[in-house]
Amino acid sequence: xxxxxxxxxxxxxxxxxxxxxxxxxxxxxxxxxxxxxxxxxxxxxxxxxxxxxxxxxxxxxxxxxxxxxxxxxxxxxxxxxxxxxxxxxxxxxxxxxxxxxxxxxxxxxxxxxxxxxxxxxxxxxxxxxxxxxxxxxxxxxxxxxxxxxxxxxxxxxxxxxxxxxxxxxxxxxxxxxxxxxxxxxxxxxxxxxxxxxxxxxxxxxxxxxxxxxxxxxxxxxxxxxxxxxxxxxxxxxxxxxxxxxxxxxxxxxxxxxxxxxxxxxxxxxxx
Amino acid sequence: xxxxxxxxxxxxxxxxxxxxxxxxxxxxxxxxxxxxxxxxxxxxxxxxxxxxxxxxxxxxxxxxxxxxxxxxxxxxxxxxxxxxxxxxxxxxxxxxxxxxxxxxxxxxxxxxxxxxxxxxxxxxxxxxxxxxxxxxxxxxxxxxxxxxxxxxxxxxxxxxxxxxxxxxxxxxxxxxxxxxxxxxxxxxxxxxxxxxxxxxxxxxxxxxxxxxxxxxxxxxxxxxxxxxxxxxxxxxxxxxxxxxxxxxxxxxxxxxxxxxxxxxxxxxxxx
Numbered sequence: 001x002x003x004x005x006x007x008x009x010x011x012x013x014x015x016x017x018x019x020x021x022x023x024x025x026x027x028x029x030x031x032x033x034x035x036x037x038x039x040x041x042x043x044x045x046x047x048x049x050x051x052x053x054x055x056x057x058x059x060x061x062x063x064x065x066x067x068x069x070x071x072x073x074x075x076x077x078x079x080x081x082x083x084x085x086x087x088x089x090x091x092x093x094x095x096x097x098x099x100x101x102x103x104x105x106x107x108x109x110x111x112x113x114x115x116x117x118x119x120x121x122x123x124x125x126x127x128x129x130x131x132x133x134x135x136x137x138x139x140x141x142x143x144x145x146x147x148x149x150x151x152x153x154x155x156x157x158x159x160x161x162x163x164x165x166x167x168x169x170x171x172x173x174x175x176x177x178x179x180x181x182x183x184x185x186x187x188x189x190x191x192x193x194x195x196x197x198x199x200x201x202x203x204x205x206x207x208x209x210x211x212x213x214x215x216x217x218x219x220x221x222x223x224x225x226x227x228x229x230x231x232x233x234x235x236x237x238x239x240x241x242x243x244x245x246x247x248x249x250x251x252x253x254x255x256x257x258x259x260x261x262x263x264x265x266x267x268x269x270x271x
Numbered sequence: 272x273x274x275x276x277x278x279x280x281x282x283x284x285x286x287x288x289x290x291x292x293x294x295x296x297x298x299x300x301x302x303x304x305x306x307x308x309x310x311x312x313x314x315x316x317x318x319x320x321x322x323x324x325x326x327x328x329x330x331x332x333x334x335x336x337x338x339x340x341x342x343x344x345x346x347x348x349x350x351x352x353x354x355x356x357x358x359x360x361x362x363x364x365x366x367x368x369x370x371x372x373x374x375x376x377x378x379x380x381x382x383x384x385x386x387x388x389x390x391x392x393x394x395x396x397x398x399x400x401x402x403x404x405x406x407x408x409x410x411x412x413x414x415x416x417x418x419x420x421x422x423x424x425x426x427x428x429x430x431x432x433x434x435x436x437x438x439x440x441x442x443x444x445x446x447x448x449x450x451x452x453x454x455x456x457x458x459x460x461x462x463x464x465x466x467x468x469x470x471x472x473x474x475x476x477x478x479x480x481x482x483x484x485x486x487x488x489x490x491x492x493x494x495x496x497x498x499x500x501x502x503x504x505x506x507x508x509x510x511x512x513x514x515x516x517x518x519x520x521x522x523x524x525x526x527x528x529x530x531x532x533x534x535x536x537x538x539x540x541x542x
Contacts (some may be wrong), residue, residue: 003286012281012283013291014276016375020284020353023294039518054416055423078361082291085419090349090378092415092446103286107361129406131436135420143414144293144363145325148356148405151363152326167403175363 001075003108007066009051016139017101021083022035022092023142025101026050028200031238032081032111035072037079037238038269046233047083050139051100056085058100066102069098073263074106084144086127112160112239117262120162120245121234126175128151129167132197138198150175161234163247166195170223173177174234177242178202181230182257187214201265208264214257231255272450273345273377275357278337288372290355293363294325294413296372297321299471301350302380302509302540306343308350309540310508313471316523321410322371327356329371330432345377351414354385360536362408383431391516391525392431392505397421397446400438401466411471431504434518437466440493445505448513453502453528457486472506472536479535485528500527504533511536 003011016067018024028047031038044064051058063083071079088095128150136143150162161174172190173179176197181188187209191200209216226232232244232252241262244255275283289295299318304307315335322329334354342350347417359366397420407414420434432445443461444450449470452459458480463469480487497503503515503523512533514525 005286012287014277015284015353017291017375018419020291020355020374021413022286022419023413024416024419027292052418061518078347080361082286084291090351090381092418103291105286110361128406129404131402131407133400133402133417135399135418135446136402141416142292142294143416145412146404147297147363147409147415148289148293148295149325149327152365163287179448266454 002070004066004070004101004104004171005142013101013103014087015082018086018088019082019101019142020252021088023144024054024094025082025084025142026054027083027140027142028081029237030067030071030081031098032071032074032077032079032106033270037067037071039204041202042203043237044255045199046140046200050084050141053135054141055094056083056100057098058083060258063102064245067104070104070106073120077106077108078110080105080107084142087238088244099111110238116160117239120243122246123174123244124154124159124162125248126153126164126221128153128162128164130172132166132168133175134194137195138192140197147175160242169223171223171226172196177234177236180205180227180235181221182255185228185257186217187257188217188221188225188229191219192219198258201237201240204240204268205235205261208261210226212260231258234257235265240269243249269271275337275341275343275375277373277426284372284374285358287358288355289357289359290353290356290372290413292359294353294367294448296327296353296413297325298354298411298413299352300508301338301342301352303342303345303348303377304541306346306498306537307339308342310471310475313474314508315361317411317415317469317471318352322354322413324406324410326365327354327371328369329354334373338375340374341377341405346466348377348379349381381509384404387431387513388510393517394445394515395410395425395430395432396519397424397472398433401434401435401443403437403439403465405465405519408466409463411468423486431513436494440494442494442497443467448507451476451504451506452492452497452500453504453526454500456528457488459488459490459492459496459500460489460529461492462490470507472508472511475536475539476506476512476532477534479532483531502529504529
């Protein structure tokens with residue numbers, strides 16, 4: 001496995017790092033093809049926003065240069081970038097100044113069954129709810145126990161993803177994907193100002209929809225609205241778009257809007 | 272600094288560890304005197320409960336033996352024990368089977384000003400709210416970004432601690448302490464079934480109060496109740512009990528119930 005810490009080949013990190021102590025950091029999971037990170041600008045923009053909201057000082061240009069060099073060496077697969085607040089003294093107070101630590105991990109692309117993209121997936125209904133924390137909502141931070149608990153709810157591979165709702169029962173996202181509904185030729189995706197992760201592929205889908213002149217609504221979504229959707233799909237930065245075909249006995253067709261966006265995203269990831 | 276990983280002297284941890292990736296683990300901060308961990312049974316009991324709730328398989332006897340050996344070598348100070356779910360493949364799904372990783376860090380005891388215990392402390396009113404997540408409430412897990420954000424709200428050392436409320440405005444705890452109210456000779460502390468950390472010193476105070484025949488109520492606490500309290504105090508496993516004397520211009524006296532419990536806890540920590 002290819003792995004770097006602060007730009008140097010390494011497999012270990014200081015046990016004083018605040019990423020371990022408190023999950024005090026952010027991460028990005030980036031598709032890499034022919035030595036190039038895909039959706040690079042969106043990954044870096046999200047990382048920058050996260051760093052600003054956590055007051056984590058970060059040299060974004062250095063991160064970008066390091067990421068590009070890492071992806072060039074990786075060639076094909078997935079690059080995971082972790083940025084932490086670095087080593088800390090004992091206690092929650094962020095060190096002043098702090099020095100961010102950068103971890104890069106390279107892996108082969110996950111072997112998702114082709115049937116997921118072709119025929120759509122079934123969703124497991126996760127009982128684990130997302131807590132509402134506006135200060136952390138949207139960020140891809142390292143506090144991910146809710147996702148760990150949710151993903152541990154099912155082992156049956158018949159479910160490719162799990163549906164997560166917030167503590168008020170609103171439909172939010174998948175465990176590792178964002179969720180879109182299609183209704184009357186328009187798109188609907190959850191408001192992520194209380195919880196959830198603003199995925200880079202979600203941002204890309206929103207941009208592509210705008211370019212196509214498709215109306216998009218970002219707001220709260222009820223379970224009833226989900227069930228009443230014409231089409232439902234998931235997206236993330238690695239697999240692009242998967243149609244959703246079933247949740248708890250409710251079926252959706254794999255429809256034309258999903259297929260149109262899926263093709264666009266596929267060509268973008270493969271380009 | 273004395274530090275062990277899985278029982279061996281070490282200063283680094285695998286970058287594949289799920290403690291770093293997801294905050295997928297637990298920790299304990301333990302006072303050590305004359306080579307002995309204080310409140311050991313309570314720390315181990317909380318660790319065990321946390322491991323059960325996170326389905327983290329843990330050999331508690333091995334952890335205890337390792338901790339005792341570590342404290343004997345440390346002599347005096349603070350032992351921080353981190354237990355993670357160990358290394359993982361990519362993805363949130365917990366590896367089956369997983370092998371927990373144990374990290375032990377030794378540090379000198381923090382140099383708290385004696386005036387905190389003697390005259391009481393001022394509380395900073397944290398704007399950061401604790402999200403309500405019953406699945407994680409009470410646990411001392413590694414997802415601590417809320418505490419990082421709360422502790423970053425103040426730098427002025429005039430505030431020894433910060434008060435944290437939940438998203439509904441209920442009074443919960445300090446950033447690194449639990450909070451007790453005294454009213455009419457009785458004790459009141461927050462219900463921690465939605466958020467918060469069930470501190471080992473909180474458990475000890477509850478046990479001591481019971482032994483003294485003092486009535487204790489564990490339930491939701493409003494800000495108005497906090498302000499109306501006769502006495503208020505904080506507790507944690509390192510400093511024992513600190514009286515609280517001020518929050519946003521409201522003053523409390525340092526009263527007899529606080530002093531009585533403080534003396535008992537002090538003798539317990541020093542014994």
